[in-house]
Amino acid sequence: xxxxxxxxxxxxxxxxxxxxxxxxxxxxxxxxxxxxxxxxxxxxxxxxxxxxxxxxxxxxxxxxxxxxxxxxxxxxxxxxxxxxxxxxxxxxxxxxxxxxxxxx
Amino acid sequence: xxxxxxxxxxxxxxxxxxxxxxxxxxxxxxxxxxxxxxxxxxxxxxxxxxxxxxxxxxxxxxxxxxxxxxxxxxxxxxxxxxxxxxxxxxxxxxxxxxxxxxxxxxxxxxxxxxxxxxxxxxxxxxxxxxxxxxxxxxxxxxxxxxxxxxxxxxxxxxxxxxxxxxxxxxxx
Numbered sequence: 001x002x003x004x005x006x007x008x009x010x011x012x013x014x015x016x017x018x019x020x021x022x023x024x025x026x027x028x029x030x031x032x033x034x035x036x037x038x039x040x041x042x043x044x045x046x047x048x049x050x051x052x053x054x055x056x057x058x059x060x061x062x063x064x065x066x067x068x069x070x071x072x073x074x075x076x077x078x079x080x081x082x083x084x085x086x087x088x089x090x091x092x093x094x095x096x097x098x099x100x101x102x103x104x
Numbered sequence: 105x106x107x108x109x110x111x112x113x114x115x116x117x118x119x120x121x122x123x124x125x126x127x128x129x130x131x132x133x134x135x136x137x138x139x140x141x142x143x144x145x146x147x148x149x150x151x152x153x154x155x156x157x158x159x160x161x162x163x164x165x166x167x168x169x170x171x172x173x174x175x176x177x178x179x180x181x182x183x184x185x186x187x188x189x190x191x192x193x194x195x196x197x198x199x200x201x202x203x204x205x206x207x208x209x210x211x212x213x214x215x216x217x218x219x220x221x222x223x224x225x226x227x228x229x230x231x232x233x234x235x236x237x238x239x240x241x242x243x244x245x246x247x248x249x250x251x252x253x254x255x256x257x258x259x260x261x262x263x264x265x266x267x268x269x270x271x272x273x274x275x276x
Contacts, residue, residue: 012113
């Protein structure tokens with residue numbers, strides 16, 4: 001049985017989450033930003049699994065299945081949007097998509 | 105068993121760092137797949153074998169294939185230069201080492217499978233299914249509606265619209 005303290009496991013999930021957050025903040029390529037969001041979703045699911053194992057309840061795994069469904073929808077919609085953006089702007093730079101910005 | 109957790113955690117963290125810091129999208133996606141596999145090993149060690157299988161099948165299988173398809177459709181990256189770099193060992197040596205570490209980790213963990221399964225608590229898929237379709241039935245229905253909306257939305261956004269040119273409404 002795993003005897004790693006639950007704090008270490010949560011810490012690991014937190015490290016993964018913050019790596020995703022850093023990627024989302026630093027990268028400007030839309031594909032990379034979407035990948036970073038995936039990493040963050042995955043870390044959130046990892047916390048659910050850790051908690052479910054800690055209290056020996058199946059609810060954490062049920063929540064992970066819901067996260068999986070949400071992620072699948074989010075990825076398909078976001079990739080369709082990225083395709084449209086690429087057809088309009090011929091670039092994946094998220095700074096180029098600023099037509100809604102105030103012109104001052 | 106703790107050693108397996110730490111090895112898989114280190115592999116996951118390294119491959120995640122490589123995934124968010126890479127320049128080539130395809131290489132980053134491969135690192136991300138490796139990170140997902142490492143996290144799947146951790147799910148297995150956390151006595152959630154069903155979720156470990158789902159992680160490999162849906163995340164590393166289906167969702168990453170979507171990513172790779174779109175990346176290939178958009179033809180991102182420096183293909184000409186990348187082709188020359190493919191043959192250099194430093195392009196494939198780090199992911200190979202990480203993948204081999206993960207494989208050895210998994211093999212050693214499977215060798216100790218008796219110490220895992222003889223323990224009291226592995227949350228089996230049966231319990232998950234019973235909980236999913238009794239307590240969380242409303243959530244399942246909402247997820248079904250969400251998936252339906254996702255299918256329609258992705259179809260609508262993905263379809264190429266016919267461009268209607270109008271001389272007064274033309275957008276620069």
